[in-house]
Amino acid sequence: MHELSIAMSIAEIVEEESRLADSIKVEKITIEIGTQSGVMIEALQFAMEEVIMHSSFKDAVVSYEIITATASCEECCHEFDIQDFFMVCPVCNSSKTFLIRGKELKIKSIVIERNN
Amino acid sequence: MCGTCGCGEENKITYRKAGANQNSIVGHTHSHFHGDLEHIHDHDHTHEHDHVHDHTHASSDQSVIIPLERNILHKNDLLAERNRGFFEGRNIKAYNLVSSPGSGKTSILERTIREKGGELNFYVIEGDQQTMNDANRIKAAGAPAVQINTGTGCHLDATMVYNAVKQLEIENGGTLFIENVGNLVCPSMFDLGESRRIVIISVTEGDDKPAKYPDMFQTSHLCIINKIDLLPYVDFSVEKVKETALRVNHHLEFIELSAKTGEGMDLWYQWLSEKN
Numbered sequence: 001m002h003e004l005s006i007a008m009s010i011a012e013i014v015e016e017e018s019r020l021a022d023s024i025k026v027e028k029i030t031i032e033i034g035t036q037s038g039v040m041i042e043a044l045q046f047a048m049e050e051v052i053m054h055s056s057f058k059d060a061v062v063s064y065e066i067i068t069a070t071a072s073c074e075e076c077c078h079e080f081d082i083q084d085f086f087m088v089c090p091v092c093n094s095s096k097t098f099l100i101r102g103k104e105l106k107i108k109s110i111v112i113e114r115n116n
Numbered sequence: 117m118c119g120t121c122g123c124g125e126e127n128k129i130t131y132r133k134a135g136a137n138q139n140s141i142v143g144h145t146h147s148h149f150h151g152d153l154e155h156i157h158d159h160d161h162t163h164e165h166d167h168v169h170d171h172t173h174a175s176s177d178q179s180v181i182i183p184l185e186r187n188i189l190h191k192n193d194l195l196a197e198r199n200r201g202f203f204e205g206r207n208i209k210a211y212n213l214v215s216s217p218g219s220g221k222t223s224i225l226e227r228t229i230r231e232k233g234g235e236l237n238f239y240v241i242e243g244d245q246q247t248m249n250d251a252n253r254i255k256a257a258g259a260p261a262v263q264i265n266t267g268t269g270c271h272l273d274a275t276m277v278y279n280a281v282k283q284l285e286i287e288n289g290g291t292l293f294i295e296n297v298g299n300l301v302c303p304s305m306f307d308l309g310e311s312r313r314i315v316i317i318s319v320t321e322g323d324d325k326p327a328k329y330p331d332m333f334q335t336s337h338l339c340i341i342n343k344i345d346l347l348p349y350v351d352f353s354v355e356k357v358k359e360t361a362l363r364v365n366h367h368l369e370f371i372e373l374s375a376k377t378g379e380g381m382d383l384w385y386q387w388l389s390e391k392n
């Protein structure tokens with residue numbers, strides 16, 4: 001539901017950063033997104049297509065780097081990948097676990113073209 | 117701004133203090149970035165330009181990778197931390213109340229203000245898409261309230277809270293309740309600068325809410341189970357809710373209460389006074 005406003009924030013940041021870097025063209029935008037970031041990746045991809053069409057970088061390619069969420073167990077320190085927030089340790093069966101990776105939602109880099 | 121849910125349609129957001137002239141919309145500000153610095157301006161500000169711009173001329177067109185590592189919600193997070201600093205500096209406890217629509221957030225606040233208003237200095241920010249109804253209810257209960265109408269927006273963000281706080285004139289040591297838009301999805305991503313996040317569920321909802329909307333339970337500190345006077349009439353297992361929510365967030369605390377009959381409210385007041 002909120003993915004379109006996230007996509008618009010991405011466009012705003014790219015506009016700003018590319019201007020600061022004296023860009024004449026944005027070629028690529030790399031987004032890092034954790035599987036527990038609260039953003040539905042397919043919805044964000046759809047929203048990004050729409051937002052880019054109305055931006056000054058219509059030809060930019062958007063690449064998504066997905067980070068699989070990982071939790072750690074407070075009891076036995078085992079680290080394991082998770083699919084949802086029901087994070088039960090596969091080794092000791094404890095649910096006293098915490099997320100160590102997977103909430104990421106950031107623009108990793110942009111590739112721009114500069115004037116001569 | 118957002119064609120799906122309307123998030124961030126700032127020009128449609130209104131801030132109105134309960135009891136004030138309801139036709140007047142208070143002046144608004146704009147936030148923006150200079151380099152890494154974000155700040156907010158009123159309309160009547162001046163610009164200084166006391167720096168030079170160095171630049172180089174490359175010999176031909178070139179592709180350059182610009183590493184950004186920039187959090188997409190960075191703007192909201194920065195302003196949330198600014199709100200948090202303001203609250204901490206003035207010893208204000210700020211609670212972000214989140215739930216589905218109809219869980220009884222406003223009723224809990226009304227009763228709290230009526231019964232504890234003499235001991236604690238309460239202030240309320242109400243978030244709804246439309247109407248002054250909730251702010252008027254809070255004002256009638258005896259606390260200053262600002263109503264944020266988000267238009268079609270589905271959550272409050274740190275900028276909205278920043279603007280609303282400026283109207284509330286909260287005294288040192290006050291307690292601020294921020295009643296978020298009734299929605300168990302979007303508000304979980306937006307830090308408002310609160311001290312604690314409180315998720316409210318009522319027994320007339322399904323007891324599988326923590327399983328369906330885990331993000332909200334994962335990011336909350338306290339879970340209030342409201343309307344427990346209706347437990348004999350509904351198929352709702354308090355134990356199941358607790359067990360599921362604890363699997364998502366084992367630090368979550370629980371309070372069972374009824375804002376209607378008053379049962380369990382003493383536990384809530386105890387929690388508030390301990391956190392104060």
